[in-house]
Amino acid sequence: LKVGEAQPRQITPDHGADVAHFDPVYLPDGRIIFASTAAYQGLPCLFGSDAMTCLYLFDPRTGATRQLTFEQDSDWCPTLLPNGRVLYQRWEYTDQSHANSRMLFHMNPDGTDQREFRGSGSWFPGSFFYAKPIPGSVTEVVGIAGGHHDVARAGRLLVLDAARGRRDDGGVVQEIPGRGKRVDPVVRDGLVQETQSYPRFLMPAPLGARYHLVAAKPSAGSLWGIYLVDVFDNVTLLHESEGAALLWPAPFCRQAAPPAIRDRVDPTAAESTVFVTDVHAGPGLAGIPRGTVKRLRVVEYYFGKRGMGGLYGTLGADGPWDIKRILGTVPVEADGSALFVIPANTPVFVQPLDERGQALQLERSWFVGMPGERVSCIGCHENAQSVAPGNPTRAMRRAPSRIEPWHGPARGFAFVREVQPVLDRHCVACHDGKPPRAKPAPGREFPDLTGGRMLSDWDSAMPGHWPGGGKFTRAYWELQRFVRRPGIEGDRRMFTPMDYHFGTTELGQLLRKGHHGVSLDAESHERLAAWADLNAPFFGTWGEIPGFTNGYGHLKGEQLASASARALELRKQFVPAGPFPDYEKIPETPRYDTTPVPATAVPEPAVADARCDGWPFDAASASERQRDAIRHLGRAPRPTRRVAHPAKSGGEAGFAIDPKTGTLAVRLAPGLALELVRIPGGRFAMGSTDGHADEGPRTVVAVEAFWMARLETSNRQFRGFDPSHESRTEDRHGYQFGITGYDQDQPDQPVVRVSWEESMAFGRWISARTGLRVSLPTEAQWEWACRAGAATPFWFGDLDADFSAHANLGDAMLSRFAGDPYTQDPAKAAFKNPNRYDNWIPQDARFNDGGFGTERGGRYRPNPWGLHDMHGNAWEWT
Incomplete structure (x- = not known):
């Protein structure tokens, strides 16, 4: 529809009643990019009942149309950036939370160089419709932030700057209205509806860095009208009409065209x-x-x-x-x-x-x-x-x-x-x-x-x-x-x-x-x-x-x-050049020999079992051995260099032995400490004769006395070394509607998702700060300390033992992985009496230790040498 004309003209050919074209944007060279349902994709979560959209390039001079994007779900709202590239919103489902996976992409007008603009790997905002560039900027945009099962497309008006950040609240310049306030990157399925957020906005048209035209509904009882808003929190009604919703404001003026980017494709190439x-x-x-x-x-x-x-x-x-x-x-x-x-x-x-x-x-x-x-x-x-x-x-x-x-x-x-x-x-x-x-x-x-x-x-x-x-x-x-x-x-x-x-x-x-x-x-x-x-x-x-x-x-x-x-x-x-594979065809493949292969015979140990005089021993003997080891200490561990003694100087790092308990307190920084207990030396039969092949043969091993941390290293302690570390979350089964997973990153939970190399570096960091020689334990040290004299698989008993009071292991609590995807609280979300198809993680459901995911250190009973969580909670490196 040209200015001054009353009759619209059809530009694209009719490709059938089952194909719809919309959301067009003119390119500087006269071609048009638009969204279309011609890819014939279906919305996965509705069993393909809703048609999804990809972006297409149409040349009015030749009538040719070429598909540019090949998505699982939809691309929306293409618009031109001042540098001539095309900005659009892309939606993904690929093994990630689809309620929060609408992100901004940009590409050249010919479809080349498709890449993230903002939001890949980000939870907030869950969607960002109608993004438009701030005039003169290739990184700042204004758009509508919303959720998934939420108010359709309407939501909060945000200004983002991809140059300042691309994840969550990184690069969020301002919410309008909201001058001077930090935008909380809250993760919600219904970001707008759940918070009853007003005013609600649609279809912004930026006039400059400070002013924007936008369709707005200030309150639940208001009409949708056209407003002028600014970064100073002014929201000024320009026009509204009873019985109508006024949408799609646009500045009606001459504007400089972005540069035309030449095509880089060979349409004949496959x-x-x-x-x-x-x-x-x-x-x-x-x-x-x-x-x-x-x-x-x-x-x-x-x-x-x-x-x-x-x-x-x-x-x-x-x-x-x-x-x-x-x-x-x-x-x-x-x-x-x-x-x-x-x-x-x-x-x-x-x-x-x-x-x-x-x-x-x-x-x-x-x-x-x-x-x-x-x-x-x-x-x-x-x-x-x-x-x-x-x-x-x-x-x-x-x-x-x-x-x-x-x-x-x-x-x-x-x-x-x-x-x-x-x-x-x-x-x-x-x-x-x-x-x-x-x-x-x-x-x-x-x-x-x-x-x-x-x-x-x-x-x-x-x-x-x-x-x-x-x-x-x-x-x-x-x-x-x-x-x-x-x-x-x-x-x-x-x-x-x-x-x-x-x-x-x-x-x-x-x-x-x-x-x-x-x-x-x-x-x-x-x-x-x-x-x-x-x-x-x-x-x-x-x-x-x-x-x-x-x-x-x-x-x-x-x-x-x-x-x-x-x-x-x-x-x-x-897509004239193809390719055109037959995705439903099951091709012939080279024959895989399914003839049963006998398992390799596991050799019997040369002797029936390793014998070790004085081992195993009971808990009382273990405690007495530890007390003897403490009495024979005589003095604190010899440092490799002179360090400040925290009890005397209040310095940032150092160590001291408590003469009453025999524990070694290592101060890493103000408010950050590590407590170790003395593990006596001795001899024991290391390994197992009835476990996996790599646990044998059972061998008598001598271990010298050493110090070992009473608890697993916590997130708080590890972040003293690496402030950027995150132990992250564990996901529920099924869908994740505004749910970021079960938190494993609380300060007193054990640190996880650290490599062996990072763990050794943590020990070197402590060593450098205190003068102590700190490292991961050897396998022999770990097993000796864990057993504390026991010869059974657990320090507290056989594999059939009730571990509920002693260890956070795979038990009935694992059923909480099966839960309602709409409910935030894990305890409330868990299905009651889930069947075996919802509760399928291997577990010993006879027991319930009360722990789900990792738990804070010290929640469960220690072994006779005062060590907690030697079984369960987090896997430990040696």
């Missing part, structure tokens, strides 16, 4: 090139030794089309939302660089792999290369303002690598095709569904890992689960319980490196420790690791899900094929 300067650059792999990353796993998303959706219990037990297809792997050079080819117009992500094919970090997003584009990044989750080093890399000196197929052609990862064969080869000889020869000890399990036996009674109390879900084999259900993973909706923030490494899962640890002589070949291990790294899916295509096509009534029978065919028809129209 591939893109990816260049990574150094995978170790950035925080994504912080602390991972250089050379650990051997290859990158390249994975494609197969997003659900209309009428499809990976609700809880659909594709897997707890996610993922969408099907993942391993395209293959590419090499990483010794200097961390990589150069490889990917299919264009395809949402992909990469995972850095160690030498055993295990992901060291998980990317829960995607990137897309335009036809012929050279996509580049400096490292792993590097800051968007980082600058690449100027030195040439090894990868730059060679031709781009082609993706090496992963045990066959690209295909959707399915448990029955990729993992069950491994179980058939290595596991079902014992785990055959028959009663074990010996009854498992209380709290232990003997799962059935045979294929083909389906669950018949799956159900869930999780709101929003698929009523027809749980179409899994028993083997899948049992095995996934031993794989810790992000689940369908994990933390919005980037994970700590190796947080979900396969070697940290119970399954990975069991195999590494030598489970009854089971030794996996390289391919078998890779298959299990890849399954865990992809969030433990069961299905690899949508079409093979039993009953899927009539689960919610959105698809009936042949409509699944019809929806896929229509999506392909539109893709060929708007």
Whole structure:
């Protein structure tokens, strides 16, 4: 509609009643970018019933339209930045909290260089609609902050500056009105509705750094009118009309056009090139030794089309939302660089792999290369303002690598095709569904890992689960319980490196420790690791899900094929160079030999057991030995250099022995101390004859007296060394609606998510401040101190012992991981008497120690030498 005209003109062709175009923005060269439902994507959480939108580029001169973004969900509100780039809001579901995952992206007008503007890995704000740049600034924007299950698009008016910060309240310049007030980055599902926030705003139009036109509703009883607002908290009504809502204000004046950015695409190309300067650059792999990353796993998303959706219990037990297809792997050079080819117009992500094919970090997003584009990044989750080093890399000196197929052609990862064969080869000889020869000890399990036996009674109390879900084999259900993973909706923030490494899962640890002589070949291990790294899916295509096509009534029978065919028809129209894979095809793959492999015989120890005179001994003897050790101290530990004595000087660091208790108090800083107890020396039989293979043979070991911290290192203590450290949260099962997880970061909780190297550095820091020689204990020191004279598996008894008063272990409290995703309080959110499909983490439910997650140090009874939490709470390094 031109100025002065009354009759609108249709610009884009009619692409059918099932396709809608909207949200246009003119480019300086006359072309138009707009949002469209032509990608034929469906909203996952509503089983694909709502059409999602991607961005398209239309050229009025030729009539050609090309798809620019290839999202799981929607892109909204494209607008031009003063530098000629396009700003828009992107929504993601990929194994993260979708209630808080709308972020700002920007790209060149031809779709190249798509990258975060603000909000990746951020909880606040949950959405930011109608973002518009402040005139003259390429980093400052004004927009509407809101929630998810909330007032539709209306919300709080915020000014953000990406140059000042890109996460949560970082870079939040001001809320209008709210001059001089800090904006609290509160995480809520209904950010506006839950707080009854007024005034409410829509569709801002900035006039400058201080003034903005905006549609506003000052109170619940007000009309939607057009207002002039400013950074001084003035909210001035310009016009309102009874019986109408006035929206979309815009300054009607001549404006300078941004520069036109030339196209960098080759529309005929079906591939893109990816260049990574150094995978170790950035925080994504912080602390991972250089050379650990051997290859990158390249994975494609197969997003659900209309009428499809990976609700809880659909594709897997707890996610993922969408099907993942391993395209293959590419090499990483010794200097961390990589150069490889990917299919264009395809949402992909990469995972850095160690030498055993295990992901060291998980990317829960995607990137897309335009036809012929050279996509580049400096490292792993590097800051968007980082600058690449100027030195040439090894990868730059060679031709781009082609993706090496992963045990066959690209295909959707399915448990029955990729993992069950491994179980058939290595596991079902014992785990055959028959009663074990010996009854498992209380709290232990003997799962059935045979294929083909389906669950018949799956159900869930999780709101929003698929009523027809749980179409899994028993083997899948049992095995996934031993794989810790992000689940369908994990933390919005980037994970700590190796947080979900396969070697940290119970399954990975069991195999590494030598489970009854089971030794996996390289391919078998890779298959299990890849399954865990992809969030433990069961299905690899949508079409093979039993009953899927009539689960919610959105698809009936042949409509699944019809929806896929229509999506392909539109893709060929708007993505002429392709590629056009058949995502539902199950290709032939090289044969994997499922012939059962006998477990390696575990050699019997040369002697029946190690004997040690005077050991074991009871608690009374342990206490007496400790008192003797204290009496023989004579003086304080000899420092390696002279330090201030805190009892005399009040200095910042030092140590002192309490003559009454014999404890060593180490002062690290004002208000920050570490208490150690004296562990007497002695001899004991270290190891186990009935544990895992790496716990034997049992050997007599002599240990000299030493000091050991009474409690596990707390968050408060560790932050004296590293103020930036966060022990973060643990996520619930299922969805996370405005819930950031269960807090593990309170000051007196034990510090977690620290590497062995960081732990040793913490000891060196204490040593430097006090003159003491401080380090992690050796394995022998740790076991001697933990046992305190006991020869039983626990210092307080056998594996069957009630641990409730002594240790924070896997017990009935783990059922709290199954809870209502809308309720903040963990105790109130927990399902009452959850069934085994909601409460599936392995546990000894006979006991209840009252602890959920980690607990403050000292809550449970100490062993005879005064040490708390030697069993349970946090895993400990030696």
